[in-house]
Amino acid sequence: MVRWLGRQALSIISGFGDFALFAGRSVAASWKSRRLPSRVAHAIYEQGALCLPVILIVAIFTGLVLGLQGYYVLNRFGSEGLLGALVSLSLVREMAPVLAALMLVGQAGSALAAEIGIQRNSEQIVALDTMGVNSVGYIVTPRLLSAVVVFPLQTALFVVVGLWGGALSGSLLLGVDSGFTGPRWNAPSSLKTSVSASLRPRPSDSSPFASAPSTASTPTASAGRPEPARSAPPRPAQSFIPVFLSSRRTM
Amino acid sequence: MPAPTKTAPPADLLLQVDDLHKSFGSHEVLKGISLEVARGSVSTVLGPSGAGKSVLLKCLADVEQPDSGRLRFDGRPLDFRNRQARAAFRRRCSFLFQGNALFDSLTALQNVALPLEQTTNLADGEIRRRSLEALEQLELDHHVNHYPGTLSGGMQKRLALARAIVTEPELVFFDEPTAGLDPLRRNAVFSMIAKYQRQFSFTALIVTHDVVEALVASDRVALLNQGRICFTGTPEEFSTSDHPVVGAFRDSTDALRSSLAGIRISGQSAPQAS
Numbered sequence: 001m002v003r004w005l006g007r008q009a010l011s012i013i014s015g016f017g018d019f020a021l022f023a024g025r026s027v028a029a030s031w032k033s034r035r036l037p038s039r040v041a042h043a044i045y046e047q048g049a050l051c052l053p054v055i056l057i058v059a060i061f062t063g064l065v066l067g068l069q070g071y072y073v074l075n076r077f078g079s080e081g082l083l084g085a086l087v088s089l090s091l092v093r094e095m096a097p098v099l100a101a102l103m104l105v106g107q108a109g110s111a112l113a114a115e116i117g118i119q120r121n122s123e124q125i126v127a128l129d130t131m132g133v134n135s136v137g138y139i140v141t142p143r144l145l146s147a148v149v150v151f152p153l154q155t156a157l158f159v160v161v162g163l164w165g166g167a168l169s170g171s172l173l174l175g176v177d178s179g180f181t182g183p184r185w186n187a188p189s190s191l192k193t194s195v196s197a198s199l200r201p202r203p204s205d206s207s208p209f210a211s212a213p214s215t216a217s218t219p220t221a222s223a224g225r226p227e228p229a230r231s232a233p234p235r236p237a238q239s240f241i242p243v244f245l246s247s248r249r250t251m
Numbered sequence: 252m253p254a255p256t257k258t259a260p261p262a263d264l265l266l267q268v269d270d271l272h273k274s275f276g277s278h279e280v281l282k283g284i285s286l287e288v289a290r291g292s293v294s295t296v297l298g299p300s301g302a303g304k305s306v307l308l309k310c311l312a313d314v315e316q317p318d319s320g321r322l323r324f325d326g327r328p329l330d331f332r333n334r335q336a337r338a339a340f341r342r343r344c345s346f347l348f349q350g351n352a353l354f355d356s357l358t359a360l361q362n363v364a365l366p367l368e369q370t371t372n373l374a375d376g377e378i379r380r381r382s383l384e385a386l387e388q389l390e391l392d393h394h395v396n397h398y399p400g401t402l403s404g405g406m407q408k409r410l411a412l413a414r415a416i417v418t419e420p421e422l423v424f425f426d427e428p429t430a431g432l433d434p435l436r437r438n439a440v441f442s443m444i445a446k447y448q449r450q451f452s453f454t455a456l457i458v459t460h461d462v463v464e465a466l467v468a469s470d471r472v473a474l475l476n477q478g479r480i481c482f483t484g485t486p487e488e489f490s491t492s493d494h495p496v497v498g499a500f501r502d503s504t505d506a507l508r509s510s511l512a513g514i515r516i517s518g519q520s521a522p523q524a525s
Contacts, residue, residue: 115356126352127346130313131369133366
């Protein structure tokens with residue numbers, strides 16, 4: 001048992017060591033690789049442009065769902081004005097980096113692993129070595145450098161699109177003040193009503209929020225949506241954009 | 252493999268291998284290989300499957316590290332642990348792989364230009380000129396922008412050869428260049444190697460188990476069996492050798508014919524017996 005544990009521990013340490021050496025060789029090869037900029041540009045296209053659709057789709061739906069579900073909860077406490085803060089903080093601090101990374105790993109990472117696997121199987125990597133080309137510098141280094149550029153950009157894009165999705169569901173569909181003073185598109189009232197109705201808690205809803213007795217949300221919720229239709233004066237809403245900016249300052 | 256003529260001076264030897272050993276775990280694949288390759292010749296290492304031919308070629312081309320043994324290239328000892336010597340050796344050699352090892356995501360021109368782009372400081376125009384010239388010499392100038400996947404097997408082989416010779420190597424290693432090809436294509440590949448070897452004056456070291464084609468296209472032949480070289484000589488000497496392994500390998504078609512004849516005779520006699 002002790003021997004087995006020792007072997008496992010040594011195997012894990014050895015794996016980390018191999019990874020560290022591989023990463024070190026990949027970085028070191030950037031000084032030796034020839035025509036690196038063009039290969040990095042190609043890798044940026046592969047990781048950036050080709051992954052854009054999946055990033056955009058996931059980002060907009062994440063924002064939409066955060067807006068809808070956040071409104072559902074905050075509305076019970078009469079705090080729907082904080083929807084902007086909820087969406088922007090959760091996106092900027094947690095969801096955008098994690099989900100963008102997952103999408104990139106899923107799309108670009110799997111494509112890269114498949115490509116390298118085929119190259120290894122068909123002796124292309126050995127062929128590079130026999131030509132005197134540093135195979136790590138040729139295959140890995142450009143992708144590593146492009147990831148340094150692409151990952152933050154994709155995360156930022158995820159945040160922007162996710163916020164837009166949150167604004168779409170929160171402001172346009174559910175009527176929360178967006179803080180935007182220019183001309184704006186208003187969702188048809190029938191759409192707003194149907195979305196609000198679908199968010200209205202059912203009597204059978206057994207969530208802890210639904211049974212909370214001291215909130216002002218129960219009459220509001222039972223009165224139905226959208227917000228402007230309420231008789232009580234609305235709480236000052238925190239818009240998406242200022243909250244996002246303030247969250248950036250506090251991070 | 253000695254030089255084509257017995258009186259050839261040692262300076263004509265491009266590659267000399269002495270007592271090369273290579274093991275994978277407890278399995279010893281190469282058991283003291285000694286070999287000589289003359290400059291400008293086509294030399295072939297024959298042998299049955301699993302004899303260690305590809306391992307030998309990979310040890311010579313610095314793809315695998317031999318356990319022990321001495322190598323001399325162009326009269327000088329070769330030590331692959333010395334980075335500069337290793338890089339210089341790789342600049343003067345090329346390797347043609349069994350499966351061609353072409354990059355599917357690059358066009359024919361980009362495949363050929365790759366070694367020049369990555370290992371030389373030539374200008375883009377010069378790289379393009381040399382690559383187009385190599386493609387034209389191998390009659391692939393109409394397929395410059397085609398991807399390897401869209402080319403036929405013979406064209407892919409020529410494209411791989413174009414990539415191998417674009418750096419003007421002195422020695423080209425061919426690993427089973429005709430594996431999996433029909434007899435007509437085998438002939439075409441060997442005639443292509445012989446033709447371009449004369450055209451570009453490189454030294455070719457081929458590993459194969461196609462006896463007939465190898466004997467026709469080669470200047471020197473060696474037979475590798477169970478990790479040892481058991482014969483070296485000219486194709487004529489190979490054809491007349493009384494070495495048992497050479498005889499078995501050379502006369503394998505006759506042996507098959509006899510064996511099939513025996514099966515047919517017993518097949519004909521079986522109904523009579525019943």
